[in-house]
Amino acid sequence: MPALIIRRIIQSVLVMLTVAVVAFTLFRYVGDPVSQMVGQETTIAEREQLREDLGLNDPIIVQFVRFALNTVQGKFGISFRLGRPVNELFAERLPATLELSLVAALFSLVVGIPMGVYTGLYPDRVLSKVFQTISLIGISLPTFLIGILLILFFGVLLSWLPTFGRGDVIQLGWWSTGLLTASGLKAVVMPAFTLGMFQLTLIMRLVRSEMMEVLRTDYIKFARARGLTNRTVHFGHALKNTLVPVITITGLQLGSIIAFAIITETVFQWPGMGLLFLQSIQFADVPVMSTYLILIAFFFVVINLIVDILYHVVDPRLRFDKSVVLGH
Amino acid sequence: MKSVLRIQDTVYRFFDSDIWYSFKKSKVTIAAACVTVIMILSAFTAPWIAPHNTFDPATLDLMDAFTPPVWYEDGTPKFLLGTDDQGRDIFSTILYGSRISLFVAFASMLLAMILGVTLGLVSGYLGGAIESIIMRIADVQISFPAILIVLLISGLARSVLPNVRHEEMAVWVLIFAIGISNWVHFARTVRGSTMVEKNMEYVQSARVIGRRRATIMFRHILPNVMGPVLVIGTIGLAVAVLTEATISFLGVGVPPTEPSLGTLIRIGQSFLFAGEWWIVIFPGVALVILVLAVNLLGDWMRDALNPKLR
Numbered sequence: 252m253p254a255l256i257i258r259r260i261i262q263s264v265l266v267m268l269t270v271a272v273v274a275f276t277l278f279r280y281v282g283d284p285v286s287q288m289v290g291q292e293t294t295i296a297e298r299e300q301l302r303e304d305l306g307l308n309d310p311i312i313v314q315f316v317r318f319a320l321n322t323v324q325g326k327f328g329i330s331f332r333l334g335r336p337v338n339e340l341f342a343e344r345l346p347a348t349l350e351l352s353l354v355a356a357l358f359s360l361v362v363g364i365p366m367g368v369y370t371g372l373y374p375d376r377v378l379s380k381v382f383q384t385i386s387l388i389g390i391s392l393p394t395f396l397i398g399i400l401l402i403l404f405f406g407v408l409l410s411w412l413p414t415f416g417r418g419d420v421i422q423l424g425w426w427s428t429g430l431l432t433a434s435g436l437k438a439v440v441m442p443a444f445t446l447g448m449f450q451l452t453l454i455m456r457l458v459r460s461e462m463m464e465v466l467r468t469d470y471i472k473f474a475r476a477r478g479l480t481n482r483t484v485h486f487g488h489a490l491k492n493t494l495v496p497v498i499t500i501t502g503l504q505l506g507s508i509i510a511f512a513i514i515t516e517t518v519f520q521w522p523g524m525g526l527l528f529l530q531s532i533q534f535a536d537v538p539v540m541s542t543y544l545i546l547i548a549f550f551f552v553v554i555n556l557i558v559d560i561l562y563h564v565v566d567p568r569l570r571f572d573k574s575v576v577l578g579h
Numbered sequence: 580m581k582s583v584l585r586i587q588d589t590v591y592r593f594f595d596s597d598i599w600y601s602f603k604k605s606k607v608t609i610a611a612a613c614v615t616v617i618m619i620l621s622a623f624t625a626p627w628i629a630p631h632n633t634f635d636p637a638t639l640d641l642m643d644a645f646t647p648p649v650w651y652e653d654g655t656p657k658f659l660l661g662t663d664d665q666g667r668d669i670f671s672t673i674l675y676g677s678r679i680s681l682f683v684a685f686a687s688m689l690l691a692m693i694l695g696v697t698l699g700l701v702s703g704y705l706g707g708a709i710e711s712i713i714m715r716i717a718d719v720q721i722s723f724p725a726i727l728i729v730l731l732i733s734g735l736a737r738s739v740l741p742n743v744r745h746e747e748m749a750v751w752v753l754i755f756a757i758g759i760s761n762w763v764h765f766a767r768t769v770r771g772s773t774m775v776e777k778n779m780e781y782v783q784s785a786r787v788i789g790r791r792r793a794t795i796m797f798r799h800i801l802p803n804v805m806g807p808v809l810v811i812g813t814i815g816l817a818v819a820v821l822t823e824a825t826i827s828f829l830g831v832g833v834p835p836t837e838p839s840l841g842t843l844i845r846i847g848q849s850f851l852f853a854g855e856w857w858i859v860i861f862p863g864v865a866l867v868i869l870v871l872a873v874n875l876l877g878d879w880m881r882d883a884l885n886p887k888l889r
Contacts, residue, residue: 391871510724532734
């Protein structure tokens with residue numbers, strides 16, 4: 252197990268290094284940093300001086316190491332478009348995206364697992380058919396269209412829910428939360444539903460097929476033969492064993508939730524990192540782009556690592572070395 | 580004469596095959612195939628069948644702007660599904676829009692297919708360091724969502740290309756980006772099948788008679804691994820249509836001068852609050868029907884071509 256973790260960590264570091272090289276290449280070679288920073292009337296000598304001051308004449312390796320060190324310390328440079336330090340911008344936007352993603356993930360778990368269990372236990376009931384249809388719609392409708400339909404019905408026609416923004420936020424230290432105010436809670440409903448819909452479908456289908464698989468196994472039959480109640484068999488024995496793949500998928504999906512938040516944030520004008528990233532693409536704001544890239548890659552790598560380790564903690568079958576089990 | 584007989588034979592064999600039988604048996608698949616063919620045909624013949632040419636400003640009249648669909652009191656049969664803010668007929672913009680959407684999707688899928696199949700064949704057949712490098716890149720790429728990769732490439736293109744060039748290059752940038760984001764599935768599948776095929780006798784005999792490696796890969800192995808490639812290609816087409824629509828909806832894809840379905844939805848979104856729902860809903864419906872039909876076709880193909888499931 253430790254060997255595996257070390258191997259996974261080395262792999263993760265390699266991925267991060269690759270991403271850092273891409274981000275650095277972006278940062279350094281796409282567009283001239285100097286001409287982005289100075290005005291028209293700056294002389295060539297002044298430009299050369301600035302170039303020297305910024306260290307742009309140093310060997311590439313030195314520049315890359317400096318970039319990497321700065322990145323690790325959270326110094327990401329200054330946004331071309333907004334003229335403010337990039338780390339400030341991201342610190343402002345991070346809570347919005349994380350709150351939205353967590354609410355969406357929670358929603359998809361809390362609704363998706365029971366729906367999956369129900370359709371797995373009673374595949375022929377009418378309600379199961381309804382759930383199946385919902386999941387088919389969830390997979391075929393593109394995210395942004397779900398958002399637009401929600402806005403049309405609940406925002407424009409019924410005017411129950413706000414159609415854009417986060418509502419009122421409360422400042423807790425550097426973290427701004429919208430989950431403690433009524434308007435903030437109202438504002439999060441539609442974006443979280445939109446973002447969570449696809450994951451919900453995924454989780455429901457997964458739990459359903461796993462449940463149906465597990466219910467056929469011998470230990471379930473034995474549990475029933477022992478006279479245990481349906482409730483114990485279904486939830487104590489069957490559901491527990493379906494949770495391993497659910498944990499993996501949910502964990503891995505957390506990264507894509509954060510990435511797909513770009514779309515949801517655009518539809519609902521949610522002031523998060525995704526919206527910031529999208530605007531940076533439209534305005535070719537390279538520092539923001541490369542920072543987003545690094546941050547997202549970091550999220551992905553860390554989540555993958557945690558999921559891998561959790562996997563081994565949850566499933567005892569994976570914990571034993573094969574040689575030990577076989578008695579070599 | 581001989582060739583006519585051969586064609587007849589092929590046609591006869593096709594109608595006698597399991598695939599045609601399973602196609603005939605599934606009503607959903609027939610419906611999906613019909614819808615797909617109709618949508619593709621009407622998209623590519625848009626200049627001839629569309630009631631209005633939406634690219635010709637001379638035919639537009641601002642007085643027609645925001646006409647509702649025909650079943651409303653203010654609607655006219657001239658504009659079946661209503662008009663947008665510039666008085667463009669929604670039905671015609673959908674036809675022209677799906678033309679651009681499908682063009683981008685087909686082209687990018689083709690790029691992904693060529694790239695993925697080639698890399699998959701090479702890494703499966705040659706093995707060794709080349710294989711490790713290609714497959715590690717594939718592993719890393721697949722752990723990031725495709726949409727992020729597409730966004731990043733179009734962002735890069737925006738910063739490298741000057742603004743003027745960017746408008747006209749946008750479609751090609753998008754095709755390139757979506758193609759790059761999709762090659763991994765092809766490569767993985769083809770690599771797997773190639774590794775099985777390369778130990779078969781026909782490959783060994785081809786090697787013994789001294790055929791070149793490239794010939795063996797592309798003339799001998801390739802035809803035998805194409806089945807799954809077609810399935811992935813069909814589902815990949817649906818994914819490409821969706822990706823294009825999403826990117827254009829986000830405003831970094833096809834420019835508004837040549838609107839695709841996604842761009843139309845983006846434009847229409849701003850009129851939602853005024854109650855002009857038809858500008859956004861109809862392109863959305865067209866998009867969903869197209870994606871759903873292609874997806875159903877792909878599902879059927881996967882079942883029909885996979886003997887293990889039968």
